[in-house]
Amino acid sequence: MSYRQTPTIVVLKEGTDTSQGRGQIVSNINACLAIQDTLKSTLGPFGSDILLVGSDGKTTITNDGATILKKLDVVHPAAKILVDISRSQDCEIGDGTTSVCLLASEILKNCKNFIEEGMSSNSIIKGLRDSCNLAIKKIKDLEINLEEKSQEDEYDMLIKCALTAMNSKIIQQNGEFYAKLVVDSVLTLDRDDLDENLIGIKKIAGGAMEDSLFINGVGFKKTFSYAGFEQQPKTFTNPKILSLNVELELKAEKDNAEVRIEKVNDYQKIVDAEWGIIMDKLNKIVDSKCNIVLSKLPIGDLATQFFADRGIFCAGRVANDDLDRIIKAVGGSILTSVNEINIEKDLGTCDKFEELQIGSERFNIFNGCPKSKTCTLILRGGSIKIIDEIERSLHDAIMIVKRALKNKQIVAGGGAIEMELSKYLRDYSHQIKGKKQLIIQSFAKSLEIIPRQLCENAGLDSIELLNKLRNFHANGEIFYGLDLDSDNVANNLEKFVWEPSVVKINALESATEAAILVLSVDETIQNKENDQGGAPGGAVPRGRGMPMPMGM
Structure with missing residues (x-):
């Protein structure tokens, strides 16, 4: 057997x-x-x-x-x-x-x-x-x-929902102040969308919590600027705002660039051509009658001084999200070329633009934006750790108010x-x-x-x-x-x-x-970490020590 x-x-x-x-x-x-x-x-x-x-x-x-x-x-x-x-x-x-x-x-x-x-x-x-x-x-x-509530009652209801959300947070002692900030922020958004990402939050260490500001528009920290910036005007009423994705700077030649010339005059022509290009761009911007020029790309010292001499404010290297929110607030569009600027369609406006000193930072602020579907909260506090926790608390309250606005059923x-x-x-x-x-x-x-x-x-x-x-x-x-x-x-x-x-x-x-x-x-x-040369994840079946069947 x-x-x-x-x-x-x-x-x-x-x-x-x-x-x-x-x-x-x-x-x-x-x-x-x-x-x-x-x-x-x-x-x-x-x-x-x-x-x-x-x-x-x-x-x-x-x-x-x-x-x-x-x-x-x-x-x-x-x-x-x-x-x-x-x-x-x-x-x-x-x-x-x-x-x-x-x-x-x-x-x-x-x-x-x-x-x-x-x-x-x-x-x-x-x-x-x-x-x-x-x-x-x-x-x-x-x-x-609460669907049937009037506008005043709806505002009060949102304040109460925001206060409830803040009860367990670091800002509960200043709940009334922050609840108003939160509700005002959410109500500036488009009711059909309510995209909380359009509420910009900026943080400045120093000052009391109640020094925080609500801006019905856009505010961003002063960007890196060149010589001539301080000579530019810092306040405008009803300005025309031009938003660009254009570099306004003289660039040095690349290290590996090679230009062969036979005469010294040819070199001067190259330099003149480069100057001619940037001066043409600057003159077209001035011809558009704009008061403020914003760009995602750098605006160099030549352009900065050029605009200062003509009473125009400029800011380069503006963050993408800030410039996108500016467009939503003031209108207009972000241009990739300064040729054929349409003054009616391409320029935005607001009631007032100003540069303010807030704490240790300078901020460019656009107030009273006609197409305002965005806003900015500037948070203050004793230290950046406290401000970070305030931001997390406000995020919870903003989301609760947003949900209460969309779904007006409460418990x-x-x-x-x-x-x-x-x-x-x-x-x-x-x-x-x-x-x-x-x-x-x-x-x-x-x-x-x-x-x-x-x-x-x-x-x-x-x-x-x-x-x-x-x-x-x-x-x-x-x-x-x-x-x-x-x-x-x-x-x-x-x-x-x-x-x-x-x-x-x-x-x-x-x-x-x-x-x-x-x-x-x-x-x-739970798989061990792969040994060198082992099967990835140990998922491949393999035999070990399989004896030959007996009785063959």
């Missing part, structure tokens, strides 16, 4: 780490909970900041969830999912980046026991999807539509909506039987992480306040949430703690999908 030995097949590269099963899911959940531990202290008005030091030694002080996760060098593949949903929330909505990570981690934390007890991950996933769909449907029932903030959803899901779970009931109850419990963490970060008794909120919501007070000003609970709709409902919907969807993704992965294969 002959026996055939099964050959040993090695599919993966030697040294490849593989782990699978229930233990792998629990390990991935624990990695996500480590991220939650890092972020949870930053949530809410009393959330603490985190000091991050990069590999280059640069420090960042922030409590913005997306920024923290971006700066952290997260290597665990499951934990990276939280980094991705945080960035997604930041790009799509702009706020709620910390909340979405806390929610996802808490959902996983409450599902961890089910996994350890042997429940199928597919059963849990179905329950989570149903819970999320129920919660989103309830949000849409609870949201308040009460301060944990009110989470407590109402939690109560709704618990009540719903009592109507069904089986495993799904447990999953929905765990999802309801997970939603309470937001108000609970708000309490803990404020140093309050979370058990007492959450019990109060449960009591109010059980009695139909659906807008009651945390009032951290009075260390109690209050009707946050009346207190004007508002948030666009789209923020909560997006956060719930992203958090649930992230949790489902982690729960659906029960095997991880």
